[in-house]
Structures are given as structure tokens and as C-alpha cells.
Amino acid sequence: MKFIDKSDVLQLLKKYIGSTELVKATLGSYKGEEADLKNIYLKPVRIKNTYQLSFTYRYARRDTVKNYDLLLAEEMVISFCEAEDFHSVSLFLQQENIFFQLHPKKGWSYRQEPVANCCVPNLEHNKQKERKITDTKSPYLHELRLTDADGKVYKNAQDKWKQINHYIEILSSTLAELPQKDGLRIVDMGAGKGYLTFALHDYLSQQSNKMVETVGVEFRKDLVDLCNAIASKAALSGLRFVEGTIEAYQPAVPMDVLIALHACDTATDDAIFKGIQHQADLIVVAPCCHKQVRRELEHHKAKNELNFMTRHGIFMERHAEMLTDSIRALLLEYYGYQTKVVEFVSDAHTPKNVLIIGLRKKINPERQKEIQTKLNSMKMYFGLESHYLERLLKEAALLDD
Ligand SMILES: C[S@@+](CC[C@H](N)C(=O)[O-])C[C@H]1O[C@@H](n2cnc3c(N)ncnc32)[C@H](O)[C@@H]1O
Structure with a gap:
């Protein structure tokens, strides 16, 4: 191991930090005073035609990115090292890599290695996000007025x-976990104008060599007619829309995937119920308003430690939302669904941005007992007489009283 003077370390940093030689750099082994800071990652970026350095501050649970012009960036790195805030510095240059390490009592070590393949930095600041839907010329996108x-x-x-792209991204990884079958049958309940229904159907039809069959269920006849016309114009086989309610829908064949995005209030419960009843392998819902639980909470006004919060209307709203959806997730779990709740990018018209995803696994009777106990105590605590989904399941004798 070779040791060098601190002044030489600073000299080399001065030489390389602002130079076009720099591909990236890492400051590590942080010993300074900023809570939770772990590393700073540096990379050159071009912003509005000026060359800058982007600093990614990595904290224990988050990243913060800041961009600085070269002079300031250089000064900052030098002052960090002068103050010995970071005990390791790695410079990745086009022709060589240089590693500095501060050892207690021994000072700074220096190691240099050549780079096998010369690496030129990518200066693009906002790298174009890779989208799941790559063919923007698909006719359905134009018919839906998304593209020219x-x-x-x-x-x-x-x-x-x-x-749409975020939705496909989330679902594509979950769909890969489904049991292997010859075909994939999807029912999208409350399909509306079908943006997400079309996109998912088209994506899956292109991605897999399986037969994909998608049915969009919607009670508005005008939307059903419009979507069927677009599906036929865009020659999307296997995709159709039917007029009717979620409650009354009876699939002719078993469904593999049940989807309900932004179906109002208890329509989401109707959809989950259908999924459970027909043992869909995957249930995906983005709940909309949560009126049923909210009404009951207001009506019973149970006294508990959360009163300080729920006395504010907006918090009561959020509370009802969380309670409704947590019970949905719990009930899915009761039927053996491995459940996760993720954030879903909303668009301007749909501020609700939670997606509940249930993947059917095995029923665990022990867990079912725990869930029933939890449900009962939770309802009592919150003053909730019943949850609409629970009621549907009980009426269908799928859940004990
Ligand atoms: C807010 S839109 C959402 C459309 C689409 N799923 C989306 O996320 O872009 C809700 C749609 O569900 C339909 N809908 C609501 N309740 C329904 C029910 N019980 N049965 C059938 N359709 C329903 C409405 O007509 C509306 O078109």
C-alpha cells in the first residue's frame, strides 16, 4: 500500500474533479456531523449546455440530488477532504481509477489501476425514462386521443x-409470478374509457405467445360501444367490452386476473368479491372513494385514542380510506392472497393513487383465525359495524359470522 501526503491528495482532487477526465466519483466512509449521510456520488452532467457536477447525497433512507458548477463542486470536495469528513474517495477517470483511503494514524493511502475499456461519461441529465409501451404508433392510442x-x-x-406505463410496469413483474397456463383471461371491471384495459391487453398480447383474452365490464353503454369500436378498428383480437354491472357479472370461463381501477366506493368491494369467489390468481384494485366506511365511522363515533386526529374532516377522510383498504387487504389475505399495497402514479383526473395487489397462494387456517380475531377487534375499536366486502363474503357463506 502506498501512502501519500494529504496535500498531494488535495492536489489530485483539484486536478481531476472538474476535469473532462472524470467519469464519476464516490465519497465514502462519512465521519462528519450530518445525520444519516452515508455517501456522496458525483457525476458530470450537462444542463442547458453547461457542464456541471451532480452530487447524489445518499442518506440512510433517501437520496438528495444537487447540481453544482465545476468550481464550486471542486471547492466542496476539497473542503470535505480537508476536514476529513470522508475517509474514502474513489475517482473513476476515463483512463484510470484512483482510490484514496484515510487510515487512522497512518494517513492517506493511494491506489491506482488502469481502466481496460476507456469509459466516456454520459452527460445526459434527464435520461429519457424507458417506457413499457414502446410502439406509440399503435392505432388504439391514436383512437383514444393519446397520440397524434x-x-x-x-x-x-x-x-x-x-x-399507463407505470401501471404496466407494476403489473408486468407481478404477472410473471402467475402459475403457467396456456392462456391468460383478464376481466377489467369498471373499465371506463379503457385506457388501461387496452394498454395492458396490447402489451401482454405482444409480450407473450399465450392467448390473451380481456373483457372490460362497464355499465355505461356509450363507453362500451366506443371501446368495442376502437378494439375492432385497431384489430385487437381477444379484447371486448360488455355492458353491465360488476355485481351482476358472471364470467363464462374462469378468470385468471381480476382488475378494478377507480371503481367508485363499494364497486371495488364487488370486484374483489368476484375475484375471490372465482378464485382469480391475481386481483388488482385501485380503490376510489371510501364512503361506506366513512359513513359508519361518522355514525358510530367510537371514542378511541385516535379522536385527536379524526376530529379533523380531512384526516377522517384519510383514516376511512386507510381503514377501508387495510380491511380489503386483510380479507384478501384471509383467502390466501399474498397482498401488497403500492403507490400508483395518478393522472390529473384520478387523484387516488393506491394499488392493492393480491396474488393467490395457499390458504393458511391459522392465519385465517388470526385475521378474524383482528377484524373483530378492529371493528369494535373503530366503531365499524361492518365492511361491505365482509358482508358480501358472509352473505355468500364464504366467511363465518
Ligand atoms: C373512474 S372510472 C375508471 C375507469 C378506468 N378503470 C380507469 O381507471 O381509467 C370508473 C368507471 O367504472 C364504472 N363503474 C362504476 N361502478 C360500476 C359498477 N358497479 N358496474 C360497472 N361499472 C361501474 C363507471 O361507469 C366508470 O366508467
Whole structure:
């Protein structure tokens, strides 16, 4: 191990930090006073045609990114090292890598290694996000007024476009966990204008060599007619929309995936119920308003330690939302669904942004007992007589009283 003077370390940092040689750098082994700071990662970026250094401050639970011009960046790194806030510094240069390490009592060590393949830094600041839907020229996107005739996403459709892609991204990894079958049958309840229904169907049809069959259930006839016309114009086989309510829908064949996005209030429960009843392998819902539980909470006004919070209308709203959806997740778990709740990018028209995803696994009778006990004590505590989904399951004799 070679040791060098601190002044030489600073000299080399001065030479390289602001130079075009720098590919990236890492400051590590933080000993300074800033709570939870672990590392700083540096990389050159070009912002509005000026060359800057981007600093990613990595804390225990979050990252913060700041960009500085070269002179300031250089000064900052030098002052960090002068103060010995970081005890390790790695410089990744185009032709070589240099590693400095501060050892107690011994001072700074220096190690240098050549780079096998010369690496030129990527200066793009906002790397284009890779989207799941790569073919923006698919006719259905144009028919849905998301893209123009050349496949360019309209400015006013950017939020929807982001939402669709995020949705497909979330679902594609979960769908990969489904049991292998010859085909995939999807029912999308409360399909609306079908943006997400079309996108998922098209994506899956292109990704897998399986037969994908998708049914969109919607009670508005105008939307059903519109979506069927677009599906046929875009020659999307296996996709159709039917007029009717979620409550009354009876699938002709078993469904593999049940989806209900932003179906109002208890329509989400109706959809989950259908999924459980028909043993869908995957249930995905994005709940909308939570009126049923909210009404009951207001009506019974149970006294508990959370009163200080729920006396504020807006917190009561959020509380009802969390309670409703936690019970949904718990009930899914009761039927052996491995359940997760994730954030879903909303678009301007749908501020609700929670997605409950249940993947059917094995029923665990011990866990079922625990869940029933939990449900009963929770309802008592919150003053909730019943949850609509629980009621549906009891009426169908799928859940004991
Ligand atoms: C807010 S939109 C959401 C559309 C789409 N799922 C989305 O997320 O973009 C809700 C749709 O569900 C339909 N809907 C609500 N309750 C329903 C029910 N019980 N049966 C059938 N459709 C329902 C409404 O007509 C509406 O088109």
C-alpha cells in the first residue's frame, strides 16, 4: 500500500474533479456531523449546455440530488477532504481509477489501476425514462386521443401516458409470478374509457405467445360501444367490452386476473368479491372513494385514542380510506392472497393513487383465525359495524359470522 501526503491528495482532487477526465466519483466512509449521510456520488452532467457536477447525497433512507458548477463542486470536495469528513474517495477517470483511503494514524493511502475499456461519461441529465409501451404508433392510442397520427404523445395526455406505463410496469413483474397456463383471461371491471384495459391487453398480447383474452365490464353503454369500436378498428383480437354491472357479472370461463381501477366506493368491494369467489390468481384494485366506511365511522363515533386526529374532516377522510383498504387487504389475505399495497402514479383526473395487489397462494387456517380475531377487534375499536366486502363474503357463506 502506498501512502501519500494529504496535500498531494488535495492536489489530485483539484486536478481531476472538474476535469473532462472524470467519469464519476464516490465519497465514502462519512465521519462528519450530518445525520444519516452515508455517501456522496458525483457525476458530470450537462444542463442547458453547461457542464456541471451532480452530487447524489445518499442518506440512510433517501437520496438528495444537487447540481453544482465545476468550481464550486471542486471547492466542496476539497473542503470535505480537508476536514476529513470522508475517509474514502474513489475517482473513476476515463483512463484510470484512483482510490484514496484515510487510515487512522497512518494517513492517506493511494491506489491506482488502469481502466481496460476507456469509459466516456454520459452527460445526459434527464435520461429519457424507458417506457413499457414502446410502439406509440399503435392505432388504439391514436383512437383514444393519446397520440397524434404520427404516434407522438399529445402534451395534454402526458399524465395519462405516464400513468399507463407505470401501471404496466407494476403489473408486468407481478404477472410473471402467475402459475403457467396456456392462456391468460383478464376481466377489467369498471373499465371506463379503457385506457388501461387496452394498454395492458396490447402489451401482454405482444409480450407473450399465450392467448390473451380481456373483457372490460362497464355499465355505461356509450363507453362500451366506443371501446368495442376502437378494439375492432385497431384489430385487437381477444379484447371486448360488455355492458353491465360488476355485481351482476358472471364470467363464462374462469378468470385468471381480476382488475378494478377507480371503481367508485363499494364497486371495488364487488370486484374483489368476484375475484375471490372465482378464485382469480391475481386481483388488482385501485380503490376510489371510501364512503361506506366513512359513513359508519361518522355514525358510530367510537371514542378511541385516535379522536385527536379524526376530529379533523380531512384526516377522517384519510383514516376511512386507510381503514377501508387495510380491511380489503386483510380479507384478501384471509383467502390466501399474498397482498401488497403500492403507490400508483395518478393522472390529473384520478387523484387516488393506491394499488392493492393480491396474488393467490395457499390458504393458511391459522392465519385465517388470526385475521378474524383482528377484524373483530378492529371493528369494535373503530366503531365499524361492518365492511361491505365482509358482508358480501358472509352473505355468500364464504366467511363465518
Ligand atoms: C373512474 S372510472 C375508471 C375507469 C378506468 N378503470 C380507469 O381507471 O381509467 C370508473 C368507471 O367504472 C364504472 N363503474 C362504476 N361502478 C360500476 C359498477 N358497479 N358496474 C360497472 N361499472 C361501474 C363507471 O361507469 C366508470 O366508467
